[in-house]
Amino acid sequence: MNAVVRHPLRNERIRAALAQLAVAAFVLALVGWLAAGVLADMRARNLVPGFDFLRNVAGFGISEGPAFAPTDSYGRALVVGLANTLRVAVVGIVLATAWGFAVALARISGNVLLGGMARGYIEALRNTPLVLQLVLWLSLLRALPPLSEAIALGSVGAGAGAAGGAAGGAATQTAWLLLSRKGAAVAWWQLTDGAPFLALDLPTTGRFGYDGGLVLSPEFAALLFGLVVYTGAFIAEVVRSGIEAVSHGQLEAARAVGLREGQALRLIVLPQAMRVIVPPLTNQYLNLAKNSSLAIFIGYPDLFNVSQTVGNQTGQFVAVLGIVMAVYLTISLGTSLAMNAYSRRARWVGR
Amino acid sequence: MRIRRFTTALTNGTLALGLLAVAACTAANPDAPADAPVADAPGDPGASTSITTTGATTSSVPADTGVTTAGASADASAAPAPASSGGLLATVRQRGRLNCGVQDKLPGFGYLDPSGEYKGFDVDFCRAIAAAVLGDATAVDFKPLTAQQRFTALQTGEVDVLVRNTTFTLARDTQNGLDFSPTTFYDGQGMMVRADLNVDSLAGLDGANICVGSGTTTEKNLGDAMRKAGAAFTPVVLEDTDQVFSAYDGGRCDAVTSDKSQLASRQTTLADPTAHVILDLTLSKEPLGPAVLQGDAQWADVVNWVVYGVIAAEEFGITSRNVDTFLTSEDPEIRRLLGVEDALGEGLGLTNDFMVGVIRAVGNYAEIYDRNLGPDTPFKLPRGANRLWTEGGLLYSPPFR
Numbered sequence: 001m002n003a004v005v006r007h008p009l010r011n012e013r014i015r016a017a018l019a020q021l022a023v024a025a026f027v028l029a030l031v032g033w034l035a036a037g038v039l040a041d042m043r044a045r046n047l048v049p050g051f052d053f054l055r056n057v058a059g060f061g062i063s064e065g066p067a068f069a070p071t072d073s074y075g076r077a078l079v080v081g082l083a084n085t086l087r088v089a090v091v092g093i094v095l096a097t098a099w100g101f102a103v104a105l106a107r108i109s110g111n112v113l114l115g116g117m118a119r120g121y122i123e124a125l126r127n128t129p130l131v132l133q134l135v136l137w138l139s140l141l142r143a144l145p146p147l148s149e150a151i152a153l154g155s156v157g158a159g160a161g162a163a164g165g166a167a168g169g170a171a172t173q174t175a176w177l178l179l180s181r182k183g184a185a186v187a188w189w190q191l192t193d194g195a196p197f198l199a200l201d202l203p204t205t206g207r208f209g210y211d212g213g214l215v216l217s218p219e220f221a222a223l224l225f226g227l228v229v230y231t232g233a234f235i236a237e238v239v240r241s242g243i244e245a246v247s248h249g250q251l252e253a254a255r256a257v258g259l260r261e262g263q264a265l266r267l268i269v270l271p272q273a274m275r276v277i278v279p280p281l282t283n284q285y286l287n288l289a290k291n292s293s294l295a296i297f298i299g300y301p302d303l304f305n306v307s308q309t310v311g312n313q314t315g316q317f318v319a320v321l322g323i324v325m326a327v328y329l330t331i332s333l334g335t336s337l338a339m340n341a342y343s344r345r346a347r348w349v350g351r
Numbered sequence: 352m353r354i355r356r357f358t359t360a361l362t363n364g365t366l367a368l369g370l371l372a373v374a375a376c377t378a379a380n381p382d383a384p385a386d387a388p389v390a391d392a393p394g395d396p397g398a399s400t401s402i403t404t405t406g407a408t409t410s411s412v413p414a415d416t417g418v419t420t421a422g423a424s425a426d427a428s429a430a431p432a433p434a435s436s437g438g439l440l441a442t443v444r445q446r447g448r449l450n451c452g453v454q455d456k457l458p459g460f461g462y463l464d465p466s467g468e469y470k471g472f473d474v475d476f477c478r479a480i481a482a483a484v485l486g487d488a489t490a491v492d493f494k495p496l497t498a499q500q501r502f503t504a505l506q507t508g509e510v511d512v513l514v515r516n517t518t519f520t521l522a523r524d525t526q527n528g529l530d531f532s533p534t535t536f537y538d539g540q541g542m543m544v545r546a547d548l549n550v551d552s553l554a555g556l557d558g559a560n561i562c563v564g565s566g567t568t569t570e571k572n573l574g575d576a577m578r579k580a581g582a583a584f585t586p587v588v589l590e591d592t593d594q595v596f597s598a599y600d601g602g603r604c605d606a607v608t609s610d611k612s613q614l615a616s617r618q619t620t621l622a623d624p625t626a627h628v629i630l631d632l633t634l635s636k637e638p639l640g641p642a643v644l645q646g647d648a649q650w651a652d653v654v655n656w657v658v659y660g661v662i663a664a665e666e667f668g669i670t671s672r673n674v675d676t677f678l679t680s681e682d683p684e685i686r687r688l689l690g691v692e693d694a695l696g697e698g699l700g701l702t703n704d705f706m707v708g709v710i711r712a713v714g715n716y717a718e719i720y721d722r723n724l725g726p727d728t729p730f731k732l733p734r735g736a737n738r739l740w741t742e743g744g745l746l747y748s749p750p751f752r
Contacts, residue, residue, distance in 0.1 A: 047526065059571040061586040063560075070574035142601040181602040182560065208559040208605050209585070218603065219587070299589045299598070309565055309588065312499075315526050 038318055051323075053314045054078070060309060062301045064217050074310050078320075081306030082327060088220065088302065089289040089331070092227040096288060097281075099228055100235025107240050118236065125233035131297055133230055138222040138298045142181055150180035150205050174204040178213070184221060188214035219300035223292065231288045238284060242277035243269060274346050282339035286332050293328075303327060439643075439650040440700050443484055443511055448492050451477035452510035455495035456592060459616040459723050459730050460516050469493045472723040473514040475713045476535060476641060476658065480512060483657045483705040488712030497591075498564070502527045505644050512654055514641045516610065518568060523642075530651045532641040533658045537736035537745050539633035540572050541611035543618065546628045548605060553580035553632065560585045562604035564595045572635040573608050596621070610637050612724070612732060619729040653699050659748040660706045663688055664715035666739055666748065671714035674707060688751040695751060716746065 008014050042049055054075035062068045062077060065084040107118040125133070145151060154176030178185045185203035190212070203213025246269050254264035295302035307324045311317040443449055453473055454461030461471040469477075474493065482488040494510050501517065504510045506528060516538070517523075519531040542561075544550050553576060563570050565588050577584050587604050589595045592613075599607035600621045607614070611629065618624050641658065643651050664670075667685050669677050677685055686692035690703030697703055713719055716739075724732040738744025 044528075058574075060574045061570075061577070061584060063585045063587055070578050142598070142603060146602045206558070208556075296590060299587050299594070301588065305565075305588065309570060312565065313571055315522070 042318065047315055049319070051319055053316050053319070056314070058310070059313070062306060063299075064220065065301060074314065077306050077310055078303065078323065081301060081303035084295075084301055084306075085289075085292055085303040085327075086331075088224055088227065088292050088295070088300070092224055092231070092288050092292065093285050095224070095228045096231040096235055096284070099232035100284075101239055103232060103236035104239035104243065107236060108243060122233045122236055125230055126237070130226065130230050130291055131294055134222060134226040134294060134298050137226050138218060141183075141218040141222055144179055144181050147180045147182045147205055147209070150178045150182075153177040153179075156202060172205050174202050176202065178203050178205060178210060180205070181218065182209050183215055183217045185210035185213040185215045217300070219295070219298050222298055223295050223300045223302075227288050227291060231284055231291070234284050234287070235281065238277055238280045239273070242273035245276045246272045271346070275343070278339060278343040278346060282336060282343075285335050285339065289331050289335065290328060438647050439511055440484065440647075440653060447485065448490050449477065449481040449484060449512070450492050450494060450510045451480070452494050452496045452501055452504050452513040452515055453477060454515045455493075457516065457613060457616055458619065459728065459732075460612065461495075461514075470723070472536065472719060473516060475719045475723065476514045477512070479661060479709045479713045479719075480641075480654060480657050482708045482712040483660075483701055484653060486702070486708055488708075502529065505529065505642065508644075511650070512641055512643050516613070516639045517642055518637045519640055519642075520568065528645045529642045530645045532643065532651070532654045533662075534638040534640040534745075535658055536612065536639040538610045538612050538637040538639050540569060540576075540608060540635040540637055541614050541633060542606055542608050542630045543599075543614045543627050544606040544630060546626050550606075551630065553577060553630075553634075554582050556580075556584060556606055557582040558584070559605040560587055560603065562587045562589065562595050562599040562607040564588075564592055564609065565590050568635070568637075569609055576634040592617075608634065610639075612639075612730075615730045615732050649700055653701065656699055657705075657709060660688065660709055660751075661713070661716045661719065662739070662746050663748040663751060664706065664710050665717045665746075666741065669710055669715055670718055671711055674710045678707070684751055693752075 009018075039049060055073050057070075058072055058074050058077045059070050060077075061070050062080050065080045065087070068076065068080045103118050103121065106114045107122070109115055150173060152173050152175035155173060156176070157174045176187045187200055187202045189198040190201040201212045203210045203215070205211075209215070250268055250272065251264055254268040259267065292302055293304035296305040296308065299305075303324060307320045311320040314320070451474075453469065454471070455463055455469070457471070459471055461469065461473045464470045469491075477491050477493065478488040481491045494504065496504050496510070496513070496515055501513055501515055502523070505513050513529075514535075516536070517531075518538075519534060523529055524531060542553065542556075544556070548555075550556055556577075559582075561573065561584050563573055563586050570586065570588065573584075573586065587598060589598060592609075595607060595609070596617045598604055609617070611633070614629050618627055618629065621627060641654050643654055663684075667677070667682070667688070669685070669689075674689075678689060678691060680686060680689075680691075683692065687695055689707050690696050690705065694703055696705045699705070702708075714722070720734065720737065721727065724730050734744065736745045738746065740747040
């Protein structure tokens with residue numbers, strides 16, 4: 001290595017740096033080329049690049065979520081879509097986690113019937129496409145009786161129809177829980193006019209839908225249920241493998257010091273299993289959030305669904321898709337950060 | 352040693368590639384012609400017709416694409432344009448088949464009959480164009496398209512003409528780089544409701560769930576109309592037409608909105624067609640007609656005059672059955688329409704008697720309408736605005752002279 005007058009290209013480090021520079025330049029050039037193409041294409045279609053269109057009046061309606069009128073802006077429409085996405089994703093993650101843990105425990109319980117059922121459920125749900133499942137759940141909900149014959153649980157009164165059951169058929173019904181093709185409505189606390197406190201509001205069947213109560217649309221119910229049972233199946237496997245990764249000696253030692261089975265699981269096995277569980281669990285959370293965009297297939301107005309309508313009406317697909325991607329990226333990175341923080345803590349506590 | 356040589360080669364190669372890309376980028380960059388860098392860019396709407404089709408459609412077109420097209424059709428009356436002047440007309444001739452973008456799920460307009468054959472009002476216009484251009488009404492390859500796919504299919508040259516109940520709007524004319532042919536069906540957005548709701552106005556639907564398809568102008572029209580009527584509503588937005596109507600049929604919605612022709616067509620497929628009524632009101636104007644890619648004037652002219660031709664044929668009372676008796680007609684307009692006199696067909700790059708072939712194959716406008724939508728079909732759509740101008744309708748063909 002008498003490297004005094006060597007050609008610079010013969011120096012491995014310089015060459016490596018050059019290669020990286022070249023690759024970076026290539027990627028940048030490619031991005032620039034695509035961007036220039038997109039801009040030129042937009043100009044050819046008389047589309048103004050930018051986000052000003054978000055302030056224009058949307059003109060269409062959105063079925064559920066925060067209040068939205070056709071006179072609101074496109075920007076507001078996207079916000080409503082985002083709220084709907086977050087609603088289904090957050091509730092879905094909580095429920096899927098609880099359900100997944102429950103199924104995992106059933107699977108390793110040693111009870112033949114329970115374990116077998118859990119196993120069958122996991123295999124069936126994990127190995128069929130989610131879209132198919134969502135469509136199935138929705139069509140099952142569509143098979144409920146029509147609004148005028150809504151199933152009423154805990155009926156408190158009826159305008160004219162028979163109380164309870166689906167026999168009614170006439171006029172209105174009021175109950176704690178109402179079920180029909182228009183969705184479910186349950187009693188809920190609501191701030192009513194004049195009353196200074198939250199009052200329990202019982203739903204009543206109306207002409208076109210429910211009056212009062214908390215209403216779950218069939219689309220939301222199908223999407224939430226579909227995401228929970230689908231992701232729950234994956235989470236169950238993640239949890240099971242995590243628990244099985246904890247050395248059997250730990251359980252025996254726990255028994256030896258006199259802990260009961262439940263205590264052993266809660267105090268010894270799970271804390272150690274969590275270290276193994278959390279990273280793949282994070283993946284499942286991200287999957288659930290991203291899979292919620294399949295809402296478009298069943299008509300739930302999530303961010304992606306609304307964004308398609310906005311894009312269709314404004315022609316601003318590039319900007320709209322950019323926004324949607326940025327939002328999903330933020331949701332995913334946020335979830336990842338939170339889970340990583342938890343993972344770090346679990347590691348320290350575990351030692 | 353060998354590895355080192357390999358890395359060197361790799362480095363040099365990458366460097367060269369990068370430089371090339373940078374060069375390409377700067378070349379394509381800010382003020383390059385709008386349709387240069389992207390393959391699927393449609394002709395610049397602002398540009399003149401001298402740039403005809405863009406790269407995407409030229410795959411099977413000779414290199415001299417279209418430069419002469421504009422001129423050829425502009426002074427067509429002076430000198431008959433040879434069919435070999437390039438453009439889509441020559442391409443279709445060469446191919447021997449017409450690629451026509453259609454619906455495949457809309458009974459009456461575009462659908463597959465039990466024997467697997469395309470049928471319908473729009474489909475018949477595809478056949479008419481094929482009869483005019485190729486002399487054979489069966490030389491059509493039908494491409495079923497969704498509402499979202501249709502414009503891309505036209506822009507990329509997958510179809511030569513789009514006859515898929517497409518509404519003629521300014522935004523589509525400009526932003527999508529299309530040219531619309533004369534309207535073949537004057538439609539309007541309507542509303543179908545359950546008969547037992549006893550609703551007869553939009554105001555009566557205050558608070559209702561209304562099923563609507565996405566990817567169309569329908570969603571916005573619905574919002575506008577309900578706003579005007581002062582009625583609140585919950586839209587149930589679904590992507591696929593089948594889903595929209597199955598959700599309505601299944602009781603998820605109290606009403607469903609779409610083009611009236613589509614409502615009438617779909618009503619026949621509901622579980623109990625008599626349990627639904629189409630309200631006697633119109634939410635919007637929906638003129639439906641064929642569309643072609645902007646920038647090929649000759650091809651646009653061909654499609655336009657085939658449409659005018661079937662309308663003119665109805666006006667003169669020429670049908671597929673009696674067309675031969677008109678060949679000896681003394682009426683100069685009829686003689687010109689059928690190519691007995693003058694050379695109007697050649698001006699379009701077609702044969703002079705192209706309309707004879709069209710009328711023989713699919714008939715005049717009334718025949719096409721009655722066969723697919725008229726009193727003998729399940730739809731029984733009244734002609735309404737789709738009558739001849741002489742009968743109080745909107746159908747009007749410019750003169751053949």
